[in-house]
Amino acid sequence: MVRKGGAVLGLLTALIMLGVQVPGLAVAQQSYPSRPIHILLGFAAGSGADIGARFVSSELQKRAGQPVIIENRPGAGSNIAIGLAAKAKPDGYTLLLAASSAMAGSRFLYRDFKIETDKEFEPIAVLFDAAFVITVAPDSPLQSVAALTERLKGKTRNRYGYTNQTGQLAAAYYLAQVGASAEPVSYRTAADAVADVASGTLEFMVLDGGFAAGAVRNNKIKALAVTTAERSVSLPQIPTMAEAGVKDFVFAPFWAVYAPRGTPGDIVKTLQGWLREIYTSDAARQHHAITGSNVRFQDDTALRQRLRVEVEDWAKAVKAAGIEPQ
Structure with a gap:
């Protein structure tokens, strides 16, 4: 004796295997998102x-x-x-x-x-x-990455901030490339870090371009270079790191x-x-x-x-x- 429910289930399974559209099932599959x-x-x-x-x-x-x-x-x-x-x-x-x-x-x-x-x-x-941006305080006398490098080499205690992996790696890679040193300081948010960049508590920071573009335009920080292979559309006046003299430096x-x-x-x-x-x-x-x-x-x-x-x-x-x- 075959149960009715089992027969229906078997029929549905056979139809699906044959590629036949089952109206009720099709509605269920198409309901995303509900x-x-x-x-x-x-x-x-x-x-x-x-x-x-x-x-x-x-x-x-x-x-x-x-x-x-x-x-x-x-x-x-x-x-x-x-x-x-x-x-x-x-x-x-x-x-x-x-x-x-x-x-x-x-x-x-x-x-x-x-x-x-x-x-x-x-x-x-x-x-x-x-894109990411190399930034310093808005009133900093530094006008280039070369000037930043010189300053970092001339001081014994430097600090840079970061909020994410790219910011950390890009800063560390830059320091290794130019032969300078600085202590990394982790921040939970870019807003907190920017306040310390602006005050000069941090010598520099490699900052997410999405946040940096507005902060640069509002004169909260100064941009020295971008980390992309080409100049940023939102900050076209800012050179790339390659143009600033640091070769093989692309973090995007x-x-x-x-x-x-x-x-x-x-x-x-x-x-x-x-x-x-x-x-x-x-x-x-x-x-x-x-x-x-x-x-x-x-x-x-x-x-x-x-x-x-x-x-x-x-x-x-x-x-x-x-x-x-x-």
Whole structure:
């Protein structure tokens, strides 16, 4: 004797295997998202990263038809946000927006960072490449990187600030290249660090371009150089580090969206499609021109490859800069 429920289940299974559309099932699969989507970000509200994240959430919720909420979880170089995202339910309702500096660099900078980011997340898409800026106090007599180098070499006790892995590595790499030294000081937010740059408590800081561009325009800090291969659209008067005399110096982390490992492929593709629409638009190019970053949409395959290469590059740069994990 065959139970009726078992027969129905068997029929549904057979139909699915044959590729036949089952109306009720199709509706269920197409219901994503049915509630708010949360994006974890390892930076504070008002930071350069937060400005970019708010643009993503605003544009994404237009397409998703549901609220897209940025959850700021600053601290430990984005490691807190990464850890929370890695443990989240893989249902498409918790995502991670993170820089390659955190996803590739944390393993070399933090002894207790055990997350294999290239294995524990589903890559969705690369969105943009970020610029960083070498900054000093607004009333500093220093007008160039060469002058900063001379000053650092002439003092016995120097300090620089950082809020993330790129800022730390870029500063340490610069010091190693020019033969100067300075003590690193970690800050939780860029706003706190900028106050100490402005007061002269810090000799310099390599600052996220998204935050630095506005601070430079408002005369809160002075920019000496950008870390990208080409000059920044938002700060075209500021030379690159190569132009400033420091060769082979390019630090431009890419920002990407990830989902917890195990997130269904159809949800990943849906999100990727929406992000492709956003990051091939004039609105995205105009927004990121203001913050000094370059729009660069790439799919999950390209993201996976870029992250692998980034890990290799970080291993080499950390060794060259002489940084020991903390």
